[in-house]
Amino acid sequence: MRIAFLGLGIMGRPMATRLVAAGHELSVWNRTARQHIDGANTAVSPADAAKEAEVVWICVADTAAVERVVFGDDGALQSLHEGAIVVDSSTISPSATARFAERANERGVHWVDAPVTGSKIGAENGQLIFMVGGANEPIEYLDPLFKAMGKLVIHMGGTGKGQAAKLCMNLQLALIYEGFAEAFTLSQKLGVDSHKLLELIQASMVRSGAIDYKAPFVMRRDYSPNFPLRLMHKDIHLMLDVAKENRVKLPALETVDEIYELSSEEGWDDLDYAATLSLLEKWAGITPKAAK
Amino acid sequence: MRIAFLGLGIMGRPMATRLVAAGHELSVWNRTARQHIDGANTAVSPADAAKEAEVVWICVADTAAVERVVFGDDGALQSLHEGAIVVDSSTISPSATARFAERANERGVHWVDAPVTGSKIGAENGQLIFMVGGANEPIEYLDPLFKAMGKLVIHMGGTGKGQAAKLCMNLQLALIYEGFAEAFTLSQKLGVDSHKLLELIQASMVRSGAIDYKAPFVMRRDYSPNFPLRLMHKDIHLMLDVAKENRVKLPALETVDEIYELSSEEGWDDLDYAATLSLLEKWAGITPKAAK
Numbered sequence: 001m002r003i004a005f006l007g008l009g010i011m012g013r014p015m016a017t018r019l020v021a022a023g024h025e026l027s028v029w030n031r032t033a034r035q036h037i038d039g040a041n042t043a044v045s046p047a048d049a050a051k052e053a054e055v056v057w058i059c060v061a062d063t064a065a066v067e068r069v070v071f072g073d074d075g076a077l078q079s080l081h082e083g084a085i086v087v088d089s090s091t092i093s094p095s096a097t098a099r100f101a102e103r104a105n106e107r108g109v110h111w112v113d114a115p116v117t118g119s120k121i122g123a124e125n126g127q128l129i130f131m132v133g134g135a136n137e138p139i140e141y142l143d144p145l146f147k148a149m150g151k152l153v154i155h156m157g158g159t160g161k162g163q164a165a166k167l168c169m170n171l172q173l174a175l176i177y178e179g180f181a182e183a184f185t186l187s188q189k190l191g192v193d194s195h196k197l198l199e200l201i202q203a204s205m206v207r208s209g210a211i212d213y214k215a216p217f218v219m220r221r222d223y224s225p226n227f228p229l230r231l232m233h234k235d236i237h238l239m240l241d242v243a244k245e246n247r248v249k250l251p252a253l254e255t256v257d258e259i260y261e262l263s264s265e266e267g268w269d270d271l272d273y274a275a276t277l278s279l280l281e282k283w284a285g286i287t288p289k290a291a292k
Numbered sequence: 293m294r295i296a297f298l299g300l301g302i303m304g305r306p307m308a309t310r311l312v313a314a315g316h317e318l319s320v321w322n323r324t325a326r327q328h329i330d331g332a333n334t335a336v337s338p339a340d341a342a343k344e345a346e347v348v349w350i351c352v353a354d355t356a357a358v359e360r361v362v363f364g365d366d367g368a369l370q371s372l373h374e375g376a377i378v379v380d381s382s383t384i385s386p387s388a389t390a391r392f393a394e395r396a397n398e399r400g401v402h403w404v405d406a407p408v409t410g411s412k413i414g415a416e417n418g419q420l421i422f423m424v425g426g427a428n429e430p431i432e433y434l435d436p437l438f439k440a441m442g443k444l445v446i447h448m449g450g451t452g453k454g455q456a457a458k459l460c461m462n463l464q465l466a467l468i469y470e471g472f473a474e475a476f477t478l479s480q481k482l483g484v485d486s487h488k489l490l491e492l493i494q495a496s497m498v499r500s501g502a503i504d505y506k507a508p509f510v511m512r513r514d515y516s517p518n519f520p521l522r523l524m525h526k527d528i529h530l531m532l533d534v535a536k537e538n539r540v541k542l543p544a545l546e547t548v549d550e551i552y553e554l555s556s557e558e559g560w561d562d563l564d565y566a567a568t569l570s571l572l573e574k575w576a577g578i579t580p581k582a583a584k
Contacts, residue, residue, distance in 0.1 A: 164482035175471025205501030
């Protein structure tokens with residue numbers, strides 16, 4: 001299939017690489033630093049990438065960036081033919097998704113929202129989970145592409161339902177990590193051995209893949225970005241916005257938002273979101289040995 | 293072994309039953325309603341149960357109850373001989389545990405704190421995890437008893453470290469569930485199919501045994517108490533107290549405490565802690581079909 005891939009960040013690059021490996025014809029574009037992927041054409045703009053593409057796959061940072069790469073002056077829609085499919089694997093607003101889909105549909109272009117979960121490692125190993133919103137037909141057409149990048153595709157419902165599901169997933173992720181971070185901070189002050197605490201967590205019902213994955217980094221206070229703090233913070237804002245639009249109160253998430261706000265003020269935006277632990281440790285007067 | 297078992301609640305009853313099944317000689321006591329366990333003697337007081345016991349195993353509701361059953365007028369210490377071991381599987385304050393252990397030690401009685409995780413089902417199947425604090429010698433002596441009730445014993449450190457670890461575990465449990473409850477509430481307002489959301493959770497890194505176990509009950513809004521709300525609320529207070537004693541700030545837990553406070557005011561103390569979801573649903577104007 002001829003595919004334009006827009007956005008070669010932490011997730012986009014391994015996803016595009018897997019599509020190339022599966023034999024598809026890719027034209028890739030990235031906003032910052034002209035990036036190259038072996039076996040793919042490097043485009044100068046989204047519009048350039050989208051020339052003759054059947055599918056435009058997007059993996060960019062936020063709602064504004066999706067709007068820009070699709071509907072902007074050099075946007076993909078400038079060169080897309082009727083019947084093409086835009087697939088958005090960014091995590092953005094469900095209501096903006098509905099508006100974008102409508103604008104694309106007016107031009108005869110399908111819109112599928114398909115955010116992912118599974119982190120960078122999942123992207124590299126083709127083990128992503130896609131949460132998909134949109135019509136059946138384009139989604140079925142995309143099946144070989146989903147299979148090249150992921151282990152599971154769940155069709156959540158109509159347009160925007162993939163994004164809605166994604167926000168519900170990251171909400172849980174944020175609170176699972178916050179629970180771990182608060183427990184981990186308290187345990188240190190109470191003199192509980194951190195390795196034994198982890199052994200306990202991993203033997204128990206509070207075990208999650210999220211903490212299994214994060215704990216070794218936390219143990220060495222390695223906050224190199226896997227899921228950058230600024231992106232989780234952006235997702236939290238999306239959740240709170242959509243909650244407000246829908247009159248839902250999310251009290252613990254609001255509190256977690258404040259922690260991200262303060263972490264951002266500390267200048268940790270480009271660290272992993274796990275760095276929010278440092279704030280709790282700082283408040284508790286803990287100076288971890290391995291901390292930067 | 294001759295064992296006095298004090299407290300036959302949701303956890304205590306199946307634990308005592310397993311000790312009897314393993315061939316131990318039990319004398320059991322319960323504060324409310326004289327309860328009988330086949331094959332065990334039923335005592336009229338903790339002191340009565342503890343007569344000639346080598347081990348007193350406690351599984352009661354809170355710090356005050358532990359103090360009463362051990363140090364009260366009819367408390368176990370009245371009849372315990374030197375060298376006996378008190379094992380406390382209640383979840384209580386780590387600092388009170390240190391004081392209790394000291395008072396017991398003055399009488400030549402060992403104290404082992406051994407709170408459990410694994411819920412009612414784990415207790416019934418002998419699959420509990422014990423988080424143990426205390427000296428090596430009594431803990432090794434207790435090994436066959438731990439094995440009769442649990443699948444794993446982690447010796448966390450000295451007196452009180454078992455309780456400290458337990459609080460860190462339940463802190464995570466409270467936040468994992470709150471994250472699920474907030475996500476689940478939001479998902480309903482966004483029109484996400486609940487069964488698909490669960491499928492997604494269970495395929496992803498946010499999956500936990502805690503939510504696997506709770507979700508089917510939540511789906512039918514069955515809040516019959518497995519882990520009663522008032523006990524989780526009590527544990528949250530213990531966490532916040534110990535956090536304050538140790539100058540630790542736990543912002544998300546403080547917010548969750550407010551939700552338990554309000555749930556308690558709604559009269560849900562004797563429901564499962566999963567009922568806190570109802571508060572979020574109420575605020576969002578959701579009337580779930582299966583809700584009571």
